[in-house]
Amino acid sequence: MQGRKENSPIMKNTFLKRSFGDLVYYTIPSFEKSGMVKHGFSSRLGGVSTGEYFSLNLGFKRNDSPEKVKENFIRFCKALDIQPEQTVFSDQIHKNKVVAVNEKHKGMGFARQSEIQGTDGLVTDCPGVALVTYYADCVPLFFLDPVHKAIGLSHSGWRGTVAKIGQKTFKAMQNHYGTKPEDCLVGIGPSIGPCCFEVDSPVANEFIDTWPEYGDRIVRSSGKAKFTVDLWEANRIQLEELGVPNNNIITAALCTSCNTDIFFSHRKEKGRTGSMAAVLMLV
Numbered sequence: 001m002q003g004r005k006e007n008s009p010i011m012k013n014t015f016l017k018r019s020f021g022d023l024v025y026y027t028i029p030s031f032e033k034s035g036m037v038k039h040g041f042s043s044r045l046g047g048v049s050t051g052e053y054f055s056l057n058l059g060f061k062r063n064d065s066p067e068k069v070k071e072n073f074i075r076f077c078k079a080l081d082i083q084p085e086q087t088v089f090s091d092q093i094h095k096n097k098v099v100a101v102n103e104k105h106k107g108m109g110f111a112r113q114s115e116i117q118g119t120d121g122l123v124t125d126c127p128g129v130a131l132v133t134y135y136a137d138c139v140p141l142f143f144l145d146p147v148h149k150a151i152g153l154s155h156s157g158w159r160g161t162v163a164k165i166g167q168k169t170f171k172a173m174q175n176h177y178g179t180k181p182e183d184c185l186v187g188i189g190p191s192i193g194p195c196c197f198e199v200d201s202p203v204a205n206e207f208i209d210t211w212p213e214y215g216d217r218i219v220r221s222s223g224k225a226k227f228t229v230d231l232w233e234a235n236r237i238q239l240e241e242l243g244v245p246n247n248n249i250i251t252a253a254l255c256t257s258c259n260t261d262i263f264f265s266h267r268k269e270k271g272r273t274g275s276m277a278a279v280l281m282l283v
């Protein structure tokens, strides 16, 4: 671990803030403790981009200078002690396709053209293959099965949450690697919180229709035909539905929209913003 530890060991119920020089990122205590992975969720701090992309914009698909994004990506990889050539990028379309990747996918997205298309979730059991997904309010889901030594990473925006990409990611790990719910550790990363994710009734109804029995845990009226949706809770519930123990799931409870000094937020910054990344690799 190269990062400086800033949180006390007692704070186990949230993600940990780490820094590497002026670069700030977040990690999951149970994942760190396993000693099996290198991982992190980036902030906007510690990069070279300017303006709306200030400063650690990792979004290669945005209009930022490609050289700056590349430099930012190299910096984040260095903070996590991985090689950029080890990474495999998702190709996110707000759906629920999950793909198993291996050695032959290394470098796809960063170093060479990718054959991975329309994919919001990645799983692997290959050490040295670093999964990468991208965010600016949507929910990052990190999975670790320490028994079968397998990992998963998925991008769960509101559409992906309703499409239960969290369950699909777990099931991909179950099918490919034999992962059991009771062994699976999950981190729900920084993303737009129930404080800020306000929607109209059609979107609210998608959640109520998907989880009629849990509607009041996920959707609340915020007046004037508006509702707030708790994406963190909806993702937790869908994993509990599979039998993942509550204690195995940790939520960062960090709202990207409330904290644009630290994070990029698509909604708060009205689309004029950069991208953060989640990275997860078996060592």
Ligand SMILES: [Zn+2]
Pocket: 192, 193, 194, 195, 196, 197, 255, 256, 257, 258
């Ligand atoms: Zn908020």
